[in-house]
Amino acid sequence: MFTKKTLFKTTSCFLIMTCFLLGSFTQKSYAEEDLMDFAEKSGFPVKENYRPKASIVIDADSGQILWEDQPDLSWSPASIAKVMTMYLALEAMEQGKFNLDTTVTATEKYVDISQLYALSNNKISLGVDYPVRDLFSMVAVPSSNVATLMLANLVSDNDEAGFIRKMNEKAAELGMTNTTYFNCSGAQISAFDGLYQAEGIDPNGDNKSTARDLAILTYNLLKKYPDVLQFTSKPVVTTMENTPYAETFETYNYSLPGAKYGYDGVDGLKTGSSPTGGFNYIATAKKGDIRLIEVVLGVGDWSDQEGEYERHLAGNAILDHAFSTYEYKKLLSKGSNKINKKEINLEQDFYGFVKKDTQPSFKLVDGQLSLTNNYGQVSPNIPVHSVRYQESTSPADDKPSAKHEKKNSSAPSKTNKTEYNYLVSAILAILGLLLLVFSRVFRKRIAGVRRGSRKMATPTTRFLFILGALLLLSAIGVLLFL
Structure with missing residues (x-):
């Protein structure tokens, strides 16, 4: 004879079996697919041998992770290391040490470095004064190693080892827990033929970082020094304009609108490539009120230069996935709300990033309401967005x-x-x-x-x-x- 318990078990088993069968025929939601799936749908197909080794995309305002794949994999960032050099230069300017019009005079050492064939560079002429604003453009667009060293030495008063220590100290301060710098440009010190000296620093040391750490760096860079985008947003730049030393460069960031793989909204930030790092890429893009930051590491192999282009297909696909899957909107109105079976009063409207066509869930902790997010924050140093609330109390x-x-x-x-x-x-x-x-x-x-x-x-x-x-x-x- 069947009891209620037996009937309940039978019903449950059947429903579970039904859900399993239906689930096997149900297509995965766009947000749950991996890179290879949503890249195909986005119109930026990624070939398997160009799949990034690590990648991440975050909201530039809140630090909320929207998608990630191997974000903590240790990797050589190559010339992306120059982003930290730019950060420290902008910080020195904020402290009043110099400004964009300050000049650095080209010495024989800098001229010799500019002529090293193995390094990405631009022409440097002996005795010419190079304004800091042009050095920034040389670092950001042609990824000039000599311009990077000139900028670093300006910050550190020519203490090359001291500048590298500053890089590591700043990384620790920002919460970049898996990052170590051995040089200011991404090229090993030994590649400078003795022209770059940093006492106490391993000349063969290769910078190491992760997609997460580089996203943390970029998040802080854009929060504190958003004007850096003026140096990264153009597909073509001319340095030392209206002088005999003018040079024009085309960007390596092929996702900039107007470039080969232009994606609407992209306005920076930095590419990097090396024998140990393959092809890497940090990008930021803005659509409406939403700005995203993405990091793509380890696309292809140094021996196959197609990776220089393929990293942008992967980057565009990840950006498109995030923009298409998420939306930023008002989630709760100021005043009375029922959250997690509690009647609460919010002090103000609450906005957040949520997947489209889904119902958000919330956390109530110590009088603060915040959004529950599967991926969490890119760093524990970046607090989750929240709003104060009070639990409702009613008279008898x-x-x-x-x-x-x-x-x-x-x-x-x-x-x-x-x-x-x-x-x-x-x-x-x-x-x-x-x-x-x-x-x-x-x-x-x-x-x-x-x-x-x-x-x-x-x-x-x-x-x-x-x-x-x-x-x-x-x-x-x-x-x-x-």
């Missing part, structure tokens, strides 16, 4: 009305649950009846084949009959629990 004479409101507010959900149970019960009953009918039909067919024999049950007909009966009982079980 208001309690009956409060209970009445609570009852009314919960009524729709109960009604929905009841309607859902009726639907499930009806489906189970129909399936059960169909199986019972099929079992009878099969018995008749068997009797027809065996001429003159009476209707006999077979293993198949017994199975159909038992399964049909179980489905009918399950339907009854669902109704019993209404």
